[in-house]
Structure formats: C-alpha cells, structure tokens
Amino acid sequence: MRFQETFKALSDPTRRNILEILKPGRMTAGEIVNKFDVTGATISRHLSILKEAGLVSDTKKGKYIYYELNTSVVEEAMQWLAGIIGKDEAK
Structure with a gap:
C-alpha cells in the first residue's frame, strides 16, 4: 500500500470533500466541479492526486470521464491504523 500518497491525498479538505461527494456513486468531472467554487483545472488536479x-478510479464512457470512490484503499489504511492502536481498542 502507498500510505504516503494516501495520507497526502486525505490531508487536503477539498479532496476529502470530493470523496464525500462520490460516496453515493460515480460522477463526471463536470458534475464534481459544479459542487465547488473553484476552477475545473483545480478540481482536475485534486482528482489526479486522488487517483x-x-x-x-476513473472510467471513460463516450466523451465523459466518470470518477468513482475506491473504498479498498481506505479500508487498508483503516486496518493499518487499527493495528497501531491495538486490536482490542479498534473494536
């Protein structure tokens, strides 16, 4: 697992907001941009870091790129963190 990239990505509030926005399901980059008061290029950079x-993950369909939350990376990080604090305390 690439913890450095994961924690760097999670350290930014905009990127955390993007992850929250993607919880219900996949969205196009344009749909994500519309949720923020910043440029498309800024959101594109945040999406690149998250990717x-x-x-x-992203999937191209026609002229659109859809972004989707990948929970397995978050689950791996949570398991690692739980291991640090001890199995009994993580429950």
Whole structure:
C-alpha cells in the first residue's frame, strides 16, 4: 500500500470533500466541479492526486470521464491504523 500518497491525498479538505461527494456513486468531472467554487483545472488536479493515491478510479464512457470512490484503499489504511492502536481498542 502507498500510505504516503494516501495520507497526502486525505490531508487536503477539498479532496476529502470530493470523496464525500462520490460516496453515493460515480460522477463526471463536470458534475464534481459544479459542487465547488473553484476552477475545473483545480478540481482536475485534486482528482489526479486522488487517483494517484488509489482513492478514486476513473472510467471513460463516450466523451465523459466518470470518477468513482475506491473504498479498498481506505479500508487498508483503516486496518493499518487499527493495528497501531491495538486490536482490542479498534473494536
């Protein structure tokens, strides 16, 4: 697992907001941009960082790129963190 990329991606509030927005299901980049008061290029950069960290995946369909939350990376990070605090305390 790439913890450095994961925690870097999670350290930014905009990227955390993007992950929250993607919880219900996949969205196009344009739909994500419409949820923020920043440029499309800014959101594109945030999406790239999230993708590099494995937190989102993208699928091209026609002229649109759909982004989707990848919960397995978050689950791996949570398991690692739970291991640090001990199995009894994580429950």
